Amino acid sequence: MRVKKYLLAIRLLGFQPDEEAQIAAMLGEAPPGGPAFTCLVEDSLQDPDLYVVNGEDLRALAALVDIEPEAGELALIVGPVEMAFPCAQIARPLEPARLCSMLTDLAEHHMAALQRIRDRGLALRPERRRRQRLDFDVTDPALYQSRRRPRPSGAILIIDKGGALRDHVARLLAVHKLSIEWTDSAAAALHLCEETPVSVVLINTSTPDIDPYVVCAAIKSLPNGSRIAVVFLINQAFGYDSVRARAAGVRGLLDKPVLDRHMVSALKKLLSLPA
Known part of the structure; x- marks a missing residue:
């Protein structure tokens, strides 16, 4: 086969x-x-x-x-x-x-x-570690405990030219009962991030009149921006600039078309959701 x-x-x-x-x-x-x-x-x-x-x-x-x-x-x-x-x-x-x-x-x-x-009815568990595993770890457990943060509980905000992706992500994550918002406006996105709890922003880089780097930098400059993960959704035509993206505070990217399993896995990692 x-x-x-x-x-x-x-x-x-x-x-x-x-x-x-x-x-x-x-x-x-x-x-x-x-x-x-x-x-x-x-x-x-x-x-x-x-x-x-x-x-x-x-x-x-x-x-x-x-x-x-x-x-x-x-x-x-x-x-x-x-x-x-x-x-x-x-x-x-x-x-x-x-x-x-x-x-x-x-x-x-x-x-x-x-x-x-x-x-067998078993779940596939996404990897959540953000640091390399140590072969012989003598770190004081209290240090790890001090680094622990509460699980992100804010909304997922999708910046796109239409609401179809928002509806699809809502269906994929329905069991988790998350708040998932949508806008096609940079100004509205900043307002939502400033006035309401938002944990993840997905920016479709082909959205008209949106400069994803500028929007990301503006989000990250908000008082609560350091806790918001900004992710680009890109296609092959988009000239991704990793240096500019990192300077703006982009957490990472997903290539379009994004398969459902990849979308779910990425969001579960970013939101520390159970498998």
Whole structure:
């Protein structure tokens, strides 16, 4: 069986920019009849389906184990590895057809495993850690306790040209009984963020007459702005500027079209919602 007409999100770890671009170009020309692939940018909040990791970068291998303890099911290692590592491996120079084929096989096994979890009635729990896991942690537990914050309880505000996305997100998160608002106006968005509790702002960057960077910076400059997570929803035509985004205080981005599972996972992380 092959995965048909399915978009797989790939996170690249440990590659130099030129090789990263080369791999992204290979995956962008995936053979017909199988899945399509997209490589996530560093600021993406989307959960990757699979990882492609430089086997010669020890920090990337350590990061993979920290992010995904079950790395063997989710990762493809490029090049030689100096230690035993429970992952599929592919040698350099990379052959596009073989790279896509191996990732497709990994995806099939992973999706079958997820389906078995769902069939057992178990929930898929999103990762919520914001800091790297420590192998041997001698930190005073009181320090961690002092860092704990109450779960965000404000609304989700969606800035978009119409209310369809607001209605869809409301359906996706109906069980959590959240307040979800919508506006197509920068001024109205600032007023809502200033006068009412808002925890997350989703900005569709294709909304007419909206400069998402300017709106984000204005939201973050509000007295309560530091507690509001601003997320961009972008398409391929949008020239995302990571330096400008970080300066404005953008928490991250999601690529359109956003699959329901990616939208729900991102919002659950941002709002510390139960699985």
